[in-house]
Amino acid sequence: MKIKFLGTAAAEGWPGIFCDCDMCRRARTLKGKNIRTRSSCLIDDAYLVDYPPDSYMHSIVHDLDFSKLKSIFITHSHGDHFIPQDFELRADTYAHIINKKPLMLYGNTTVYKIFNDTLKNFNLENSVIYNSIEPFKPYKIDHITLLPLPADHAKGEMCFIYVIEKDGKTLLYGHDSGYYSDDTWNELLKHKFDIVILDCTFGPLDKSLGPNEYSQGHMGLYTDIKVKERLIKSGAADENTRFVITHFSHNCGLLHDELEKLAEPEGFITAYDGMEVEV
Numbered sequence: 001m002k003i004k005f006l007g008t009a010a011a012e013g014w015p016g017i018f019c020d021c022d023m024c025r026r027a028r029t030l031k032g033k034n035i036r037t038r039s040s041c042l043i044d045d046a047y048l049v050d051y052p053p054d055s056y057m058h059s060i061v062h063d064l065d066f067s068k069l070k071s072i073f074i075t076h077s078h079g080d081h082f083i084p085q086d087f088e089l090r091a092d093t094y095a096h097i098i099n100k101k102p103l104m105l106y107g108n109t110t111v112y113k114i115f116n117d118t119l120k121n122f123n124l125e126n127s128v129i130y131n132s133i134e135p136f137k138p139y140k141i142d143h144i145t146l147l148p149l150p151a152d153h154a155k156g157e158m159c160f161i162y163v164i165e166k167d168g169k170t171l172l173y174g175h176d177s178g179y180y181s182d183d184t185w186n187e188l189l190k191h192k193f194d195i196v197i198l199d200c201t202f203g204p205l206d207k208s209l210g211p212n213e214y215s216q217g218h219m220g221l222y223t224d225i226k227v228k229e230r231l232i233k234s235g236a237a238d239e240n241t242r243f244v245i246t247h248f249s250h251n252c253g254l255l256h257d258e259l260e261k262l263a264e265p266e267g268f269i270t271a272y273d274g275m276e277v278e279v
């Protein structure tokens, strides 16, 4: 399983679109891995997790042909994870798809409502099909098993994290989320992960919560460490499991190299835009 991180920022991007803070200024000057676009991951060139507003730019910068995309798994409706307008451009005349197969979207009912409200006047019948999915139910999609589990993220919406199995490998796509609920943990611990991707929006700032508290809504490095320890202790991960942190906010106070210096000794790979990991 090949995972390519197309974007690794939280909602504002980094530098933040309208932000003039020290972190954003330093990122604008230093560039490189400090420039982060809104988060998504590409799996084996055909499956995307989330469709952020930077997706078109991702396809250009990373030389990707999105006509080859088979499915997109949406985690939740926030604008940095799902922007529906582009999908009208997969209709006939806007897009010429050689294999004629529709692009399949999977996500919760909140995302479906936004998709439907935005695109109801377009005939996408043969171009894009939305599938509403429920937590704790595994879905067979081509050679993938997709298991949505409840995230701890937004009130009034069933936000998902995903367990994705393909070709004998298992991925946890674990954001956006704070520390997981007991129900989610019960399901997670039934799996053995080859790669775990975690929310690190807060960077090192969740340390101030103290050793027995976990960050909610999003995670930071110290909650990520707790998640990693619990997965390893219960046998759901081991020394061969790759742990990756992503979805960073400019408010977290550390640029890429600084974050990496903290995260590497704890066994985490600090994601950057364009990074590839193969498991």
Ligand SMILES: [Zn+2]
Residues within 6 Å of the ligand: 010, 011, 078, 080, 081, 176, 247
């Ligand atoms: Zn987000």
Ligand SMILES: [Zn+2]
Residues within 6 Å of the ligand: 015, 016, 019, 020, 021, 022, 023, 024, 025, 250, 251
């Ligand atoms: Zn900023």
Ligand SMILES: [Zn+2]
Residues within 6 Å of the ligand: 076, 078, 081, 153, 176
């Ligand atoms: Zn969110």
